Amino acid sequence: MRSFGADTRLPTLAVVLDIIRERGAVSRVELADATGLTQATMTHAVRKLTALGLVHEVGTAPANRGTPRRLIGIREDACYMVGVQLDQFSAVGVVVDLAGRVVVRRDTPGSGMRPLASVVADLAELVRTVLDEASVPPHKVLGIGLATYGSQDREAGIVITPHPTAEWLGYPLAETLAAATGLPVALENDATAAGLGVQTAGGSGSSFAVVFMSGGIGGGVILDGHPYRGVTSNGVELGHISVDALGEPCACGNRGCLDPAAGPRVVVEQALEDPALAARLGLGADTLTDFNRIGRAAREGDAEAAALVAASAQRLAVATVSMVNMFDVGRVVLAGHAFAETGRAYRDVLQEVLHRSVYMRHVHTVEVDLAEDVTQAAAVGGAAVVLRNLLESPNPELRGVAADAEAGV
Amino acid sequence: MRSFGADTRLPTLAVVLDIIRERGAVSRVELADATGLTQATMTHAVRKLTALGLVHEVGTAPANRGTPRRLIGIREDACYMVGVQLDQFSAVGVVVDLAGRVVVRRDTPGSGMRPLASVVADLAELVRTVLDEASVPPHKVLGIGLATYGSQDREAGIVITPHPTAEWLGYPLAETLAAATGLPVALENDATAAGLGVQTAGGSGSSFAVVFMSGGIGGGVILDGHPYRGVTSNGVELGHISVDALGEPCACGNRGCLDPAAGPRVVVEQALEDPALAARLGLGADTLTDFNRIGRAAREGDAEAAALVAASAQRLAVATVSMVNMFDVGRVVLAGHAFAETGRAYRDVLQEVLHRSVYMRHVHTVEVDLAEDVTQAAAVGGAAVVLRNLLESPNPELRGVAADAEAGV
Numbered sequence: 061m062r063s064f065g066a067d068t069r070l071p072t073l074a075v076v077l078d079i080i081r082e083r084g085a086v087s088r089v090e091l092a093d094a095t096g097l098t099q100a101t102m103t104h105a106v107r108k109l110t111a112l113g114l115v116h117e118v119g120t121a122p123a124n125r126g127t128p129r130r131l132i133g134i135r136e137d138a139c140y141m142v143g144v145q146l147d148q149f150s151a152v153g154v155v156v157d158l159a160g161r162v163v164v165r166r167d168t169p170g171s172g173m174r175p176l177a178s179v180v181a182d183l184a185e186l187v188r189t190v191l192d193e194a195s196v197p198p199h200k201v202l203g204i205g206l207a208t209y210g211s212q213d214r215e216a217g218i219v220i221t222p223h224p225t226a227e228w229l230g231y232p233l234a235e236t237l238a239a240a241t242g243l244p245v246a247l248e249n250d251a252t253a254a255g256l257g258v259q260t261a262g263g264s265g266s267s268f269a270v271v272f273m274s275g276g277i278g279g280g281v282i283l284d285g286h287p288y289r290g291v292t293s294n295g296v297e298l299g300h301i302s303v304d305a306l307g308e309p310c311a312c313g314n315r316g317c318l319d320p321a322a323g324p325r326v327v328v329e330q331a332l333e334d335p336a337l338a339a340r341l342g343l344g345a346d347t348l349t350d351f352n353r354i355g356r357a358a359r360e361g362d363a364e365a366a367a368l369v370a371a372s373a374q375r376l377a378v379a380t381v382s383m384v385n386m387f388d389v390g391r392v393v394l395a396g397h398a399f400a401e402t403g404r405a406y407r408d409v410l411q412e413v414l415h416r417s418v419y420m421r422h423v424h425t426v427e428v429d430l431a432e433d434v435t436q437a438a439a440v441g442g443a444a445v446v447l448r449n450l451l452e453s454p455n456p457e458l459r460g461v462a463a464d465a466e467a468g469v
Numbered sequence: 470m471r472s473f474g475a476d477t478r479l480p481t482l483a484v485v486l487d488i489i490r491e492r493g494a495v496s497r498v499e500l501a502d503a504t505g506l507t508q509a510t511m512t513h514a515v516r517k518l519t520a521l522g523l524v525h526e527v528g529t530a531p532a533n534r535g536t537p538r539r540l541i542g543i544r545e546d547a548c549y550m551v552g553v554q555l556d557q558f559s560a561v562g563v564v565v566d567l568a569g570r571v572v573v574r575r576d577t578p579g580s581g582m583r584p585l586a587s588v589v590a591d592l593a594e595l596v597r598t599v600l601d602e603a604s605v606p607p608h609k610v611l612g613i614g615l616a617t618y619g620s621q622d623r624e625a626g627i628v629i630t631p632h633p634t635a636e637w638l639g640y641p642l643a644e645t646l647a648a649a650t651g652l653p654v655a656l657e658n659d660a661t662a663a664g665l666g667v668q669t670a671g672g673s674g675s676s677f678a679v680v681f682m683s684g685g686i687g688g689g690v691i692l693d694g695h696p697y698r699g700v701t702s703n704g705v706e707l708g709h710i711s712v713d714a715l716g717e718p719c720a721c722g723n724r725g726c727l728d729p730a731a732g733p734r735v736v737v738e739q740a741l742e743d744p745a746l747a748a749r750l751g752l753g754a755d756t757l758t759d760f761n762r763i764g765r766a767a768r769e770g771d772a773e774a775a776a777l778v779a780a781s782a783q784r785l786a787v788a789t790v791s792m793v794n795m796f797d798v799g800r801v802v803l804a805g806h807a808f809a810e811t812g813r814a815y816r817d818v819l820q821e822v823l824h825r826s827v828y829m830r831h832v833h834t835v836e837v838d839l840a841e842d843v844t845q846a847a848a849v850g851g852a853a854v855v856l857r858n859l860l861e862s863p864n865p866e867l868r869g870v871a872a873d874a875e876a877g878v
Contacts, residue, residue, distance in 0.1 A: 211829045220831045229831065267700050279795075283699070290692070290797025291676050294829040301791035305712035305730070305784045313826040314790050321714070375714045381723050382710035386688075386795050388699025417722040420620045420703040422629045422638065 073451040075285040076105045077114060080132055081160055082262050085118045087129035106132055112458050113138050113465030114158060134158050139461045140196045142187055142204040142243070143257075143443030145250055146171060146179075147275045148224050149348035150397050152436060153186040155194040156443035160260040164194040165436065170275070170348075176227050176236070184240035199460035202450065203244035205442030206237060207253030209278055214293045217247045223311075248445045250438045251278035251296065252287045254395035254431065256448070257441030259285065261432045268391035268429075269383055271298060271376065271410070272438070273398035275348055277319045281387050288387070296383075299323060303379050322375035324351035324398045327368050337364050348397055355401030366405075373406045377413035384426050385419045395431035395438065403430045482860040484694040485514045486523060489541055490569055491671050494527045496538035515541055521867050522547050522874030523567060543567050548870045549605045551596055551613040551652070552666075552852030554659055555580060555588075556684045557633050558757035559806050561845060562595040564603040565852035569669040573603040574845065579684070579757075585636050585645070593649035608869035611859060612653035614851030615646060616662030618687055623702045626656045632720075657854045659847045660687035660705065661696045663804035663840065665857070666850030668694065670841045677800035677838075678792055680707060680785065680819070681847070682807035684757055686728045690796050697796070705792075708732060712788050731784035733760035733807045736777050746773050757806055764810030775814075782815045786822035793835055794828045804840035804847065812839045 079094050080086055086094075092102040109115045118133035136159040145152045149170040155163045168186050171179045187204060210221025210228065217234020234245040248256075251272035258264050259282060270280035279298030281288035288295060299319030300312045307316025320326055328350040332338050341357050343350045357365035380392060392410065394403055411428040418426050431437040450456050488503050489495055495503075501511040518524045519541075527542035545568040554561045558579040564572045577595050580588045596613060619630025619637065626643020643654040657665075660681035667673050668691060679689035688707030690697035697704060708728030709721045716725025729735055737759040741747050750766050752759045766774035789801060801819065803812055820837040827835050840846040859865050 211832050213832065222831075291799055292797055292829065292832055294832055295795055295797030297794040297828045300794050300828045301710070302787045303711055303714035303725075305727075305787040312828050313830065314794070314828070315787055315826075316712075318714075378711045378714040378724055382791070383795065385706040385709050385723070386704055386792065388701055388704030390700050417724075419706045419709045419721050419723070420701065421722065422631075423620050423622065423701055423703055 072286075073105055073109060073456070074448045076102070077109060077134075077447075077451065078259065078285055080109075080115055081134050081158075085131040085133045087121060087131055089129060091132070110465075111462060112456060113462040114458070116465065135465060136161075137200075138465065139200045139202050139447075139458065140194065141202050141443035141446040142190060143253075143439040143441065143446075144183060144186065144204060144206045145253065145438035145442060146183065146206065146208045147250065148172060149275045149346050150435075151183065151186060152439040153183075153190045154436065154439045154443060155190045155196065156260070156440055158447075160262075160440070160444075162436065162440060163196070164190045165439070166190050166193070167435075171224065173224050176231050176233070180233070180236045180240055183237055187237075187241050187243070200464070201243065202458070202461075203246065203446040204237065204241065205246045205248055205253065205445035206234060207248045207250040207438040207442040207445075208233070209250050209274075209276060211294050212247055212249060214247050214249075217245060219247070244446075246442075246445050246449050248442055249278070249280065249293065249296075250274070251280035251298070251395075252293075253280075253439075253441030253445060254437040255280040255282040255287060255393070255441060256444040257437035257439070258282075258393050258395065258431050260440050260444050261437070263432070264391055264393050264429055267389055268393050269296075269380075269387055269389045271380055271383075271392060271394050272396040273324065273376075273394070274396040274438075275324065275398075277323045277376070278396075279383055281389065283389075296387075298379060298383055301379060301382060303375055318375065318379045322372045322379070324348060327351055327354060327372050330368055331365070334364065341365065351398055352401045355398075355405070358405060359401060369402055369405055370409065373409035374413070376406065377410045378417075380410055381414060381417045384414065388420060389426070390424050391427050391429065393429045393431055395434050397435050399430065399434040403434055481695075482514055482518060482865070483857045485511070486518060486543075486856075486860065487668065487694055489518075489524055490543050490567075494540040494542045496530060496540055498538060500541070519874075520871060521865060522871040523867070525874065544874060545570075546605075546609075547874065548609045548611050548856075548867065549603065550611050550852035550855040551599060552616065552662075552848040552850065552855075553592060553595065553613060554616045554662065554847035554851060555592065556618055556659065557581060558684045558755050559844075560592065560595060561848040562592075562599045563845065563848045563852060564599045564605065565669070565849055567856075569671075569849070569853075571845065571849060572605070573599045574848070575599050575602070576844075580633065582633050585640050585642070589642070589645045589649055592646055596646075596650050596652070609873070610652065611867070611870075612655065612855040613646065613650065614655045614657055614662065614854035615643060616657045616659040616847040616851040616854075617642070618659050618683075618685060620703050621656055621658060623656050623658075626654060628656070653855075655851075655854050655858050657851055658687070658689065658702065658705075659683070660689035660707070660804075661702075662689075662848075662850030662854060663846040664689040664691040664696060664802070664850060665853040666846035666848070667691075667802050667804065667840050669849050669853050670846070672841070673800055673802050673838055676798055677802050678705075678789075678796055678798045680789055680792075680801060680803050681805040682733065682785075682803070683805040683847075684733065684807075686732045686785070687805075688792055690798065692798075705796075707788060707792055710788060710791060712784055727784065727788045731781045731788070733757060736760055736763060736781050739777050740774070743773065750774065760807055761810045764807075764814070767814060768810060778811055778814055779818065782818035783822070785815065786819045787826075789819055790823060790826045793823065797829060798835070799833055800836050800838065802838045802840055804843050806844050808839065808843040812843055
């Protein structure tokens with residue numbers, strides 16, 4: 061059966077809402093121009109978004125002829141979404157308003173190797189904390205978007221990876237967190253979420269690839285404002301494309317994968333092999349903390365630390381060329397905690413290599429950006445997923461939000 | 470600007486027509502079920518396809534209650550499309566009817582290193598030959614779909630690759646062939662065309678990846694019946710993903726690319742390094758002919774030839790895992806002249822490696838098929854592109870075809 065469901069590249073309400081948010085105050089005519097849709101279709105979309113309580117008229121602009129054009133804007137405080145990014149080494153919780161602004165952010169330790177019941181309890185506490193601090197009315201909170209790594213059954217909210225422990229192979233993470241918080245939970249791949257977070261922050265256009273590096277390396281692709289999904293939303297596993305076809309078997313099943321060749325773990329392992337370097341940099345914490353210490357030292361001029369980062373960046377750059385040769389995008393955005401100290405160094409290497417190496421460079425260039433806040437993009441994208449999933453459902457309803465809008469609250 | 474043009478995954482007329490063709494005789498209700506579309510939308514699509522002269526009522530089927538359902542079928546001889554596949558070593562021309570049947574096929578030598586004016590003259594002669602032999606009324610011939618390799622400006626019909634000669638970097642191949650034949654010409658990537666050809670032949674579903682190997686290695690992805698396009702239709706360059714990040718610089722700009730590590734050219738080079746093997750196999754023709762001689766010898770038990778094919782297959786398999794990890798598809802189809810003798814050998818290696826190595830194997834399996842006719846799929850897909858482009862244009866018109874339909878011809 062052919063399916064034209066949530067992962068098609070249709071001009072959904074979510075995309076129209078994104079454009080209204082980006083532009084601030086926009087007429088239906090401008091919206092139709094920006095999407096290539098008919099005015100009738102756009103009028104229908106705006107009517108639906110108005111009925112949901114998400115947009116309203118914010119004024120008028122003079123037209124070339126005839127009546128002035130009515131301008132549409134976001135009802136910025138109409139509703140709020142919680143976004144959580146989780147991996148082994150970090151967890152970030154944010155509350156985001158409808159304008160895409162981060163109202164509150166809190167960071168906590170990642171999952172480590174702990175039992176998932178304990179991890180979920182901590183995530184629930186993180187959600188309570190950010191919601192308390194945001195002090196938004198409970199009926200305005202639409203739900204939680206949880207961005208994490210590995211294979212997933214996204215619709216069922218189940219993680220399907222043997223890492224870091226066997227308990228993750230089939231664990232109903234969304235359902236369990238929903239039970240612990242009383243809020244609906246949507247699961248999303250962290251790199252894809254980072255792409256949606258970058259889109260929320262604006263400025264990188266509507267089609268780009270994401271190189272996501274935190275505990276490991278992941279990838280995401282956004283096309284015309286929609287995440288690339290493939291058949292089960294488990295694509296763009298950048299960390300597990302082979303960069304050495306005759307190389308070592310990887311735990312994932314493939315050989316010579318990028319992540320064990322260039323990811324934070326191997327960079328830290330290499331640094332630890334040099335006791336003088338390890339002592340100088342104060343290594344011995346977790347992988348991500350150590351990696352960021354190496355990155356900071358590299359930035360401050362430590363030649364050995366810089367050599368380790370440069371070797372990783374070269375391999376990542378070659379793999380990024382492969383990703384671009386696969387997905388044909390004109391922009392690559394870097395996000396994830398591992399770019400907190402090294403973002404510019406990786407960006408410069410990737411930009412140089414992409415400019416001279418992508419296959420379609422005779423057709424177009426490929427630019428490399430850093431996400432506005434590399435440590436926050438995936439959590440913000442998690443929040444975006446909550447609204448997106450609601451708007452992509454067949455008959456979206458946001459009762460409390462719509463009632464507020466009608467009452468002018 | 471966001472665009473929702475021809476490369477969106479909308480349920481286009483082309484997809485509806487594909488389903489009608491696959492099923493033979495189908496009711497509007499079945500069509501709506503098969504696509505997840507509303508019956509109103511499907512009724513509109515069927516009305517449009519009927520007005521274009523492409524489908525008609527072919528009978529009725531009893532319904533559970535109420536009036537019998539009217540069945541829709543393809544008007545098989547309503548129109549014909551010419552498909553041409555071209556690379557350095559081979560050219561195939563076909564005439565295909567609306568049912569997807571190959572009416573005529575002719576093979577000629579590829580472009581070699583010849584000036585493009587001479588190549589185009591030969592292609593025009595090939596087109597005349599297949600149309601003469603098919604002896605179909607000229608007004609029923611919709612155009613030519615030309616499938617070839619390398620970067621392209623697909624919309625402008627321009628090839629943009631420095632191979633095999635600098636003349637290919639910006640040559641208006643579609644326009645020149647159109648002028649030489651008097652028929653409209655659509656340009657398409659050969660691996661993507663092979664995917665559309667596989668879809669025309671049926672049986673591999675509507676979402677799969679293509680590994681295309683002829684003079685070189687290429688890739689294609691079909692999702693929900695539509696080719697993956699990226700931003701400029703230049704993605705899925707499987708031959709130029711790196712399988713050795715620290716390897717030799719490739720002519721394409723990347724390092725350690727798959728094509729020079731595993732493609733027909735290197736297999737032939739390796740065979741030629743062994744004079745006894747080269748003599749035994751009668752090598753010394755062009756790359757593709759020699760490769761197929763090696764492949765036939767491998768199949769017939771020559772151990773040295775088999776070892777060369779096996780080494781190539783292992784590298785191709787690892788790269789195919791990377792492609793699947795990127796695009797998340799459940800099926801891979803092999804097509805292209807280089808699989809004529811070796812198809813089963815490559816398929817067996819790829820299947821074994823994919824079963825144990827794809828990242829999302831805890832979520833779903835990935836099956837490997839050979840195209841029904843590996844040497845013909847891209848040409849048939851070229852023919853499919855002609856109709857597809859017409860149906861994806863804003864207001865498709867097929868005057869002669871529609872007039873025939875109205876006159877009951």
